[in-house]
Amino acid sequence: MRRILLTGGGTAGHVTPCIALLPSLMEKNYDIHYMGSYEGIEKRLIADFDIPYYGISTGKFRRYFDPKNFSDPFRVVAGYFEAKKLIKQIKPDVVFSKGGFVSVPVVRAAASLGIPCVIHESDMTPGLANKLCVGAAAKICCNFPETLAELPEGKAVLTGSPIREELAKGSRIAGLDLCGFSANKPVIMVVGGSQGSAAVNEAVRSALPMLLEDFQIVHLCGKDKVDNLLLTKPGYKQFEYVKSEMKDIFAMSDLVISRAGANAICELLSLKKPNILIPLPTTSSRGDQILNAHSFEAQGFSMVIEEEYLDNAALTEKIHELYCNRQIYIDAMSGSMQTDSIHTIMNLIEEVQGIEA
Numbered sequence: 200m201r202r203i204l205l206t207g208g209g210t211a212g213h214v215t216p217c218i219a220l221l222p223s224l225m226e227k228n229y230d231i232h233y234m235g236s237y238e239g240i241e242k243r244l245i246a247d248f249d250i251p252y253y254g255i256s257t258g259k260f261r262r263y264f265d266p267k268n269f270s271d272p273f274r275v276v277a278g279y280f281e282a283k284k285l286i287k288q289i290k291p292d293v294v295f296s297k298g299g300f301v302s303v304p305v306v307r308a309a310a311s312l313g314i315p316c317v318i319h320e321s322d323m324t325p326g327l328a329n330k331l332c333v334g335a336a337a338k339i340c341c342n343f344p345e346t347l348a349e350l351p352e353g354k355a356v357l358t359g360s361p362i363r364e365e366l367a368k369g370s371r372i373a374g375l376d377l378c379g380f381s382a383n384k385p386v387i388m389v390v391g392g393s394q395g396s397a398a399v400n401e402a403v404r405s406a407l408p409m410l411l412e413d414f415q416i417v418h419l420c421g422k423d424k425v426d427n428l429l430l431t432k433p434g435y436k437q438f439e440y441v442k443s444e445m446k447d448i449f450a451m452s453d454l455v456i457s458r459a460g461a462n463a464i465c466e467l468l469s470l471k472k473p474n475i476l477i478p479l480p481t482t483s484s485r486g487d488q489i490l491n492a493h494s495f496e497a498q499g500f501s502m503v504i505e506e507e508y509l510d511n512a513a514l515t516e517k518i519h520e521l522y523c524n525r526q527i528y529i530d531a532m533s534g535s536m537q538t539d540s541i542h543t544i545m546n547l548i549e550e551v552q553g554i555e556a
Contacts, residue, residue: 202230206305207297208241212462219361236301255281257301278304310335315551321461323490337551343494359537360465374451378436380415388452389418406511459492471532473525480506499531
Protein backbone atom coordinates (compact mmCIF):
# COMPACT_ATOMS: atom_id res chain seq x y z
CA MET A 200 0.00 0.00 0.00
CA ARG A 201 1.35 3.40 -0.99
CA ARG A 202 1.35 6.17 1.59
CA ILE A 203 0.68 9.87 0.99
CA LEU A 204 1.16 12.79 3.34
CA LEU A 205 -1.16 15.75 2.78
CA THR A 206 -0.42 19.21 4.13
CA GLY A 207 -1.83 22.71 3.96
CA GLY A 208 -3.43 25.09 6.41
CA GLY A 209 -4.09 28.53 7.76
CA THR A 210 -7.44 28.91 5.97
CA ALA A 211 -10.17 26.52 4.82
CA GLY A 212 -9.07 27.15 1.24
CA HIS A 213 -5.76 25.44 2.00
CA VAL A 214 -7.56 22.32 3.26
CA THR A 215 -10.72 21.72 1.21
CA PRO A 216 -8.82 20.85 -2.02
CA CYS A 217 -6.98 18.15 -0.06
CA ILE A 218 -10.34 16.88 1.15
CA ALA A 219 -11.58 16.86 -2.45
CA LEU A 220 -8.76 14.45 -3.36
CA LEU A 221 -9.65 11.95 -0.62
CA PRO A 222 -12.15 9.79 -2.59
CA SER A 223 -9.69 9.32 -5.48
CA LEU A 224 -6.81 8.59 -3.11
CA MET A 225 -8.93 6.02 -1.28
CA GLU A 226 -10.01 4.48 -4.57
CA LYS A 227 -6.32 3.94 -5.40
CA ASN A 228 -5.81 2.42 -1.96
CA TYR A 229 -3.49 5.10 -0.56
CA ASP A 230 -2.74 5.14 3.17
CA ILE A 231 -3.50 8.81 3.88
CA HIS A 232 -1.91 10.98 6.58
CA TYR A 233 -2.18 14.74 7.25
CA MET A 234 0.29 17.20 8.76
CA GLY A 235 -0.71 20.69 9.86
CA SER A 236 -0.44 23.09 12.76
CA TYR A 237 -1.26 22.09 16.29
CA GLU A 238 -4.59 23.91 16.53
CA GLY A 239 -5.29 25.42 13.10
CA ILE A 240 -8.49 25.16 11.07
CA GLU A 241 -6.95 22.22 9.18
CA LYS A 242 -7.06 20.12 12.36
CA ARG A 243 -10.78 20.77 12.81
CA LEU A 244 -11.62 20.07 9.16
CA ILE A 245 -9.61 16.85 8.93
CA ALA A 246 -11.16 15.61 12.19
CA ASP A 247 -14.29 14.69 10.16
CA PHE A 248 -12.27 11.96 8.39
CA ASP A 249 -10.57 8.87 9.70
CA ILE A 250 -7.07 10.14 8.87
CA PRO A 251 -4.05 10.27 11.22
CA TYR A 252 -3.20 13.91 11.97
CA TYR A 253 0.17 15.30 13.06
CA GLY A 254 0.69 18.79 14.45
CA ILE A 255 3.89 20.81 14.14
CA SER A 256 5.08 24.29 15.13
CA THR A 257 4.31 26.96 12.58
CA GLY A 258 5.04 30.60 11.91
CA LYS A 259 3.33 32.96 9.52
CA PHE A 260 5.18 34.65 6.66
CA ARG A 261 4.23 38.34 6.49
CA ARG A 262 5.07 41.06 4.01
CA TYR A 263 4.27 43.74 6.59
CA PHE A 264 5.80 44.69 9.93
CA ASP A 265 4.64 42.72 12.93
CA PRO A 266 6.53 41.97 16.18
CA LYS A 267 5.93 38.26 15.50
CA ASN A 268 8.19 38.55 12.47
CA PHE A 269 11.08 38.28 14.92
CA SER A 270 9.84 35.10 16.63
CA ASP A 271 8.02 33.22 13.87
CA PRO A 272 11.18 32.26 11.90
CA PHE A 273 12.28 30.26 14.94
CA ARG A 274 8.89 28.53 14.99
CA VAL A 275 9.31 27.65 11.31
CA VAL A 276 12.74 26.18 11.99
CA ALA A 277 11.30 24.18 14.91
CA GLY A 278 8.49 23.00 12.63
CA TYR A 279 11.02 21.86 10.05
CA PHE A 280 12.79 19.57 12.53
CA GLU A 281 9.49 18.33 13.97
CA ALA A 282 8.21 17.57 10.47
CA LYS A 283 11.42 15.81 9.51
CA LYS A 284 11.26 13.57 12.59
CA LEU A 285 7.60 12.71 11.95
CA ILE A 286 8.14 12.09 8.23
CA LYS A 287 10.89 9.60 9.05
CA GLN A 288 8.32 7.73 11.16
CA ILE A 289 5.44 8.01 8.67
CA LYS A 290 7.60 7.11 5.65
CA PRO A 291 5.30 8.56 2.95
CA ASP A 292 5.92 7.74 -0.70
CA VAL A 293 4.78 11.20 -1.77
CA VAL A 294 3.66 14.55 -0.31
CA PHE A 295 0.85 16.73 -1.64
CA SER A 296 0.77 20.32 -0.38
CA LYS A 297 -2.05 22.82 -0.82
CA GLY A 298 0.04 25.64 0.59
CA GLY A 299 -0.26 28.02 3.50
CA PHE A 300 2.46 28.77 6.00
CA VAL A 301 2.27 25.34 7.68
CA SER A 302 3.26 23.61 4.44
CA VAL A 303 6.73 25.14 4.16
CA PRO A 304 8.51 23.08 6.85
CA VAL A 305 6.68 19.93 5.71
CA VAL A 306 7.65 20.24 2.04
CA ARG A 307 11.21 21.29 2.77
CA ALA A 308 11.67 18.43 5.26
CA ALA A 309 10.18 15.84 2.89
CA ALA A 310 12.38 17.00 0.01
CA SER A 311 15.48 16.79 2.21
CA LEU A 312 14.62 13.13 2.75
CA GLY A 313 14.24 12.47 -0.97
CA ILE A 314 10.44 12.24 -0.91
CA PRO A 315 8.78 13.72 -4.04
CA CYS A 316 6.42 16.64 -3.40
CA VAL A 317 3.55 17.95 -5.50
CA ILE A 318 2.44 21.45 -4.48
CA HIS A 319 -0.59 23.46 -5.54
CA GLU A 320 -0.80 27.23 -6.07
CA SER A 321 -4.35 28.56 -6.18
CA ASP A 322 -3.82 32.21 -7.06
CA MET A 323 -2.50 33.72 -10.27
CA THR A 324 0.65 34.98 -8.54
CA PRO A 325 2.33 32.49 -6.18
CA GLY A 326 2.01 33.25 -2.49
CA LEU A 327 5.09 33.61 -0.31
CA ALA A 328 4.75 30.17 1.28
CA ASN A 329 4.66 28.41 -2.08
CA LYS A 330 7.53 30.52 -3.38
CA LEU A 331 9.61 29.03 -0.57
CA CYS A 332 8.57 25.53 -1.66
CA VAL A 333 9.08 25.80 -5.43
CA GLY A 334 12.70 24.60 -5.33
CA ALA A 335 11.73 21.53 -3.30
CA ALA A 336 8.75 20.55 -5.46
CA ALA A 337 8.78 17.90 -8.17
CA LYS A 338 5.60 19.32 -9.74
CA ILE A 339 3.63 22.54 -9.21
CA CYS A 340 -0.10 22.61 -9.94
CA CYS A 341 -1.73 25.93 -10.78
CA ASN A 342 -5.11 27.37 -11.69
CA PHE A 343 -4.26 30.05 -14.24
CA PRO A 344 -2.41 29.96 -17.58
CA GLU A 345 -0.60 33.17 -16.62
CA THR A 346 0.98 31.44 -13.60
CA LEU A 347 2.95 29.03 -15.78
CA ALA A 348 5.31 31.83 -16.87
CA GLU A 349 6.20 32.58 -13.23
CA LEU A 350 7.22 29.02 -12.39
CA PRO A 351 10.11 26.77 -13.48
CA GLU A 352 9.57 25.26 -16.91
CA GLY A 353 8.95 21.54 -16.70
CA LYS A 354 7.59 21.71 -13.16
CA ALA A 355 4.42 23.78 -13.58
CA VAL A 356 1.19 22.15 -14.82
CA LEU A 357 -2.17 23.80 -15.43
CA THR A 358 -4.53 21.62 -13.40
CA GLY A 359 -7.25 23.77 -11.87
CA SER A 360 -8.24 23.23 -8.25
CA PRO A 361 -9.68 19.98 -6.86
CA ILE A 362 -13.41 20.41 -6.26
CA ARG A 363 -15.51 18.22 -3.98
CA GLU A 364 -17.37 15.72 -6.16
CA GLU A 365 -20.60 16.08 -4.18
CA LEU A 366 -20.99 19.69 -5.36
CA ALA A 367 -21.90 18.32 -8.80
CA LYS A 368 -24.50 15.93 -7.37
CA GLY A 369 -27.10 18.40 -6.12
CA SER A 370 -30.83 18.39 -6.76
CA ARG A 371 -32.46 21.44 -8.35
CA ILE A 372 -35.81 20.44 -6.88
CA ALA A 373 -34.31 20.12 -3.39
CA GLY A 374 -32.77 23.57 -3.76
CA LEU A 375 -36.04 25.13 -4.85
CA ASP A 376 -37.88 23.45 -1.95
CA LEU A 377 -35.22 24.64 0.52
CA CYS A 378 -35.69 28.25 -0.57
CA GLY A 379 -39.41 28.13 -1.31
CA PHE A 380 -38.77 29.20 -4.91
CA SER A 381 -40.76 28.65 -8.09
CA ALA A 382 -39.41 26.48 -10.91
CA ASN A 383 -40.60 29.06 -13.45
CA LYS A 384 -38.21 31.90 -12.63
CA PRO A 385 -34.39 31.92 -12.90
CA VAL A 386 -32.30 31.89 -9.71
CA ILE A 387 -29.26 33.97 -8.78
CA MET A 388 -26.96 32.74 -6.03
CA VAL A 389 -25.00 35.46 -4.18
CA VAL A 390 -21.88 34.41 -2.25
CA GLY A 391 -20.08 37.09 -0.26
CA GLY A 392 -17.30 34.87 1.08
CA SER A 393 -17.15 32.92 4.35
CA GLN A 394 -17.25 36.12 6.43
CA GLY A 395 -19.77 37.87 4.21
CA SER A 396 -19.09 41.05 2.26
CA ALA A 397 -20.73 44.29 3.35
CA ALA A 398 -20.22 45.82 -0.11
CA VAL A 399 -21.72 42.87 -2.00
CA ASN A 400 -24.56 42.44 0.49
CA GLU A 401 -25.49 46.12 0.32
CA ALA A 402 -25.41 46.27 -3.49
CA VAL A 403 -27.58 43.16 -3.86
CA ARG A 404 -30.14 44.29 -1.30
CA SER A 405 -30.41 47.77 -2.76
CA ALA A 406 -31.03 46.21 -6.20
CA LEU A 407 -33.75 43.82 -4.99
CA PRO A 408 -36.71 45.89 -6.23
CA MET A 409 -35.34 45.70 -9.79
CA LEU A 410 -33.91 42.18 -9.67
CA LEU A 411 -36.90 40.42 -8.14
CA GLU A 412 -39.01 41.39 -11.13
CA ASP A 413 -37.07 38.86 -13.22
CA PHE A 414 -35.13 36.64 -10.81
CA GLN A 415 -35.25 34.81 -7.50
CA ILE A 416 -32.23 35.31 -5.24
CA VAL A 417 -30.60 33.06 -2.67
CA HIS A 418 -28.09 35.05 -0.64
CA LEU A 419 -25.28 33.45 1.40
CA CYS A 420 -24.56 36.61 3.32
CA GLY A 421 -22.17 35.52 6.09
CA LYS A 422 -22.33 35.15 9.86
CA ASP A 423 -24.56 37.74 11.56
CA LYS A 424 -25.23 39.42 8.18
CA VAL A 425 -28.89 38.41 7.70
CA ASP A 426 -31.21 41.39 7.23
CA ASN A 427 -34.19 40.64 9.48
CA LEU A 428 -36.34 43.21 7.66
CA LEU A 429 -36.12 41.10 4.49
CA LEU A 430 -36.85 37.69 6.01
CA THR A 431 -40.31 37.49 4.43
CA LYS A 432 -39.43 39.12 1.11
CA PRO A 433 -40.95 36.93 -1.66
CA GLY A 434 -38.32 35.49 -3.98
CA TYR A 435 -35.42 36.37 -1.67
CA LYS A 436 -33.90 33.80 0.71
CA GLN A 437 -30.99 34.49 3.06
CA PHE A 438 -28.59 32.10 4.80
CA GLU A 439 -25.63 32.94 7.00
CA TYR A 440 -23.90 29.76 5.86
CA VAL A 441 -24.80 26.42 4.32
CA LYS A 442 -22.94 23.12 4.30
CA SER A 443 -24.56 20.00 2.83
CA GLU A 444 -27.24 22.12 1.15
CA MET A 445 -24.65 23.90 -1.01
CA LYS A 446 -24.83 21.27 -3.74
CA ASP A 447 -28.60 21.75 -4.08
CA ILE A 448 -28.30 25.54 -4.17
CA PHE A 449 -25.68 25.25 -6.92
CA ALA A 450 -27.93 22.85 -8.83
CA MET A 451 -30.86 25.29 -8.90
CA SER A 452 -28.81 28.44 -9.62
CA ASP A 453 -28.68 29.89 -13.13
CA LEU A 454 -26.20 32.67 -12.30
CA VAL A 455 -23.75 33.29 -9.45
CA ILE A 456 -22.40 36.53 -7.95
CA SER A 457 -19.22 35.86 -5.98
CA ARG A 458 -15.99 37.15 -4.60
CA ALA A 459 -12.97 35.92 -6.57
CA GLY A 460 -11.15 33.63 -4.18
CA ALA A 461 -9.35 30.92 -6.13
CA ASN A 462 -11.28 27.95 -4.74
CA ALA A 463 -14.64 29.69 -5.14
CA ILE A 464 -14.10 30.56 -8.79
CA CYS A 465 -12.74 27.10 -9.58
CA GLU A 466 -15.99 25.68 -8.21
CA LEU A 467 -17.91 27.94 -10.59
CA LEU A 468 -15.72 26.82 -13.47
CA SER A 469 -16.08 23.14 -12.65
CA LEU A 470 -19.87 23.47 -12.36
CA LYS A 471 -20.02 25.74 -15.44
CA LYS A 472 -22.05 28.43 -13.71
CA PRO A 473 -22.19 31.82 -15.50
CA ASN A 474 -20.93 34.31 -12.95
CA ILE A 475 -20.15 37.89 -11.98
CA LEU A 476 -17.01 38.29 -9.88
CA ILE A 477 -16.56 41.16 -7.44
CA PRO A 478 -12.94 40.79 -6.27
CA LEU A 479 -11.65 42.04 -2.95
CA PRO A 480 -9.95 45.41 -3.49
CA THR A 481 -6.27 45.99 -2.76
CA THR A 482 -7.24 47.83 0.41
CA SER A 483 -8.40 44.47 1.83
CA SER A 484 -5.97 42.02 0.20
CA ARG A 485 -2.69 41.66 -1.70
CA GLY A 486 -4.67 42.02 -4.92
CA ASP A 487 -4.77 38.34 -5.82
CA GLN A 488 -8.56 38.30 -6.25
CA ILE A 489 -8.38 41.12 -8.80
CA LEU A 490 -5.82 39.17 -10.84
CA ASN A 491 -7.86 35.96 -10.49
CA ALA A 492 -11.05 37.67 -11.64
CA HIS A 493 -9.53 39.35 -14.67
CA SER A 494 -7.86 36.11 -15.76
CA PHE A 495 -11.26 34.39 -15.71
CA GLU A 496 -12.75 37.35 -17.57
CA ALA A 497 -10.03 37.14 -20.24
CA GLN A 498 -10.69 33.42 -20.67
CA GLY A 499 -14.40 34.09 -21.19
CA PHE A 500 -15.51 32.42 -17.95
CA SER A 501 -16.71 35.47 -15.98
CA MET A 502 -17.88 39.06 -15.95
CA VAL A 503 -16.16 41.39 -13.45
CA ILE A 504 -17.25 44.41 -11.45
CA GLU A 505 -14.55 46.14 -9.42
CA GLU A 506 -15.83 46.98 -5.95
CA GLU A 507 -15.18 50.70 -6.44
CA TYR A 508 -17.69 50.66 -9.32
CA LEU A 509 -20.24 48.45 -7.56
CA ASP A 510 -23.73 49.87 -7.12
CA ASN A 511 -27.25 48.62 -7.72
CA ALA A 512 -27.43 50.05 -11.25
CA ALA A 513 -24.13 48.51 -12.39
CA LEU A 514 -25.02 45.19 -10.79
CA THR A 515 -28.48 45.05 -12.33
CA GLU A 516 -27.14 45.87 -15.80
CA LYS A 517 -24.41 43.20 -15.61
CA ILE A 518 -26.85 40.55 -14.35
CA HIS A 519 -29.24 41.06 -17.26
CA GLU A 520 -26.36 41.09 -19.74
CA LEU A 521 -24.93 37.88 -18.28
CA TYR A 522 -28.28 36.12 -18.28
CA CYS A 523 -28.90 36.99 -21.93
CA ASN A 524 -25.44 35.70 -22.90
CA ARG A 525 -25.15 32.85 -20.39
CA GLN A 526 -24.67 30.12 -22.99
CA ILE A 527 -21.53 31.84 -24.31
CA TYR A 528 -19.98 31.59 -20.85
CA ILE A 529 -21.11 28.00 -20.37
CA ASP A 530 -19.52 27.05 -23.68
CA ALA A 531 -16.24 28.77 -22.77
CA MET A 532 -16.08 26.98 -19.41
CA SER A 533 -16.93 23.65 -21.06
CA GLY A 534 -13.82 23.99 -23.22
CA SER A 535 -11.48 24.71 -20.30
CA MET A 536 -8.51 22.49 -19.51
CA GLN A 537 -8.94 23.22 -15.78
CA THR A 538 -12.17 21.27 -15.20
CA ASP A 539 -10.68 17.78 -14.75
CA SER A 540 -8.37 18.79 -11.94
CA ILE A 541 -8.65 15.74 -9.69
CA HIS A 542 -7.74 13.34 -12.50
CA THR A 543 -4.84 15.57 -13.62
CA ILE A 544 -3.46 15.96 -10.09
CA MET A 545 -3.78 12.24 -9.35
CA ASN A 546 -1.75 11.54 -12.50
CA LEU A 547 0.96 13.92 -11.28
CA ILE A 548 1.03 12.26 -7.85
CA GLU A 549 1.57 8.92 -9.61
CA GLU A 550 4.08 10.38 -12.07
CA VAL A 551 6.47 11.78 -9.44
CA GLN A 552 6.60 8.32 -7.86
CA GLY A 553 7.54 6.77 -11.18
CA ILE A 554 4.18 5.04 -11.48
CA GLU A 555 2.47 4.89 -14.85
CA ALA A 556 -0.98 6.50 -14.56
